[in-house]
Amino acid sequence: xxxxxxxxxxxxxxxxxxxxxxxxxxxxxxxxxxxxxxxxxxxxxxxxxxxxxxxxxxxxxxxxxxxxxxxxxxxxxxxxxxxxxxxxxxxxxxxxxxxxxxxxxxx
Amino acid sequence: xxxxxxxxxxxxxxxxxxxxxxxxxxxxxxxxxxxxxxxxxxxxxxxxxxxxxxxxxxxxxxxxxxxxxxxxxxxxxxxxxxxxxxxxxxxxxxxxxxxxxxxxxxxxxxxxxxxx
Numbered sequence: 593x594x595x596x597x598x599x600x601x602x603x604x605x606x607x608x609x610x611x612x613x614x615x616x617x618x619x620x621x622x623x624x625x626x627x628x629x630x631x632x633x634x635x636x637x638x639x640x641x642x643x644x645x646x647x648x649x650x651x652x653x654x655x656x657x658x659x660x661x662x663x664x665x666x667x668x669x670x671x672x673x674x675x676x677x678x679x680x681x682x683x684x685x686x687x688x689x690x691x692x693x694x695x696x697x698x699x
Numbered sequence: 700x701x702x703x704x705x706x707x708x709x710x711x712x713x714x715x716x717x718x719x720x721x722x723x724x725x726x727x728x729x730x731x732x733x734x735x736x737x738x739x740x741x742x743x744x745x746x747x748x749x750x751x752x753x754x755x756x757x758x759x760x761x762x763x764x765x766x767x768x769x770x771x772x773x774x775x776x777x778x779x780x781x782x783x784x785x786x787x788x789x790x791x792x793x794x795x796x797x798x799x800x801x802x803x804x805x806x807x808x809x810x811x812x813x814x815x
Contacts, residue, residue, distance in 0.1 A: 593759065626801035628742075635792055635808060636734075636742065641801035679742050683800030686756035688732070688744040 594618050594682055598691035604699040609670045613694045615663045615680035624684040627665045631676045701795050701804045708809030719778040721793030730796035731776045735789035783813045
């Protein structure tokens, strides 16, 4: 099974900062990677699919890149609403798997 | 967006069974995932069923104990969970597959607690 490793586990940043979260796969997943945002007590919200495609309605400050085993989620200018936990998920065949999450905190 | 509503969660004892339901607002040719989240933990993918029920996949942690199925007439997907243990305690979400192996619509979740 494919293991997903996110880094960092926690990230402290300020409004207006540019931040990057990394996700590494234990083997190639081509571009079958999605990014989700989750706030406490809520269901996850899809941000990016197929590594770099922005989901409809998601602000353009979110972007994704990568292929194979290394991927990044970038938020170009943090807004107050962006402080949340972020997960990557691979689904290059089943079983799918999630990264362990990155909690984005206010500095 | 498609609306999904989970139901069927509750408190059960170890070894018991429980069946969760996920009702969608409309029948579409969509696959449905179940994803769970243990208290204070991250997301864990659990199972997937193709739109016509022809293909089903499971996480190793639930294979042989959980069964996913769907009733197209009722626009409902089920997750039958047997031989439950404390490690199955979690909020269970159903989510619609986007078509590119991502989930774009999620239910609100239903809580399952396995405790003696």
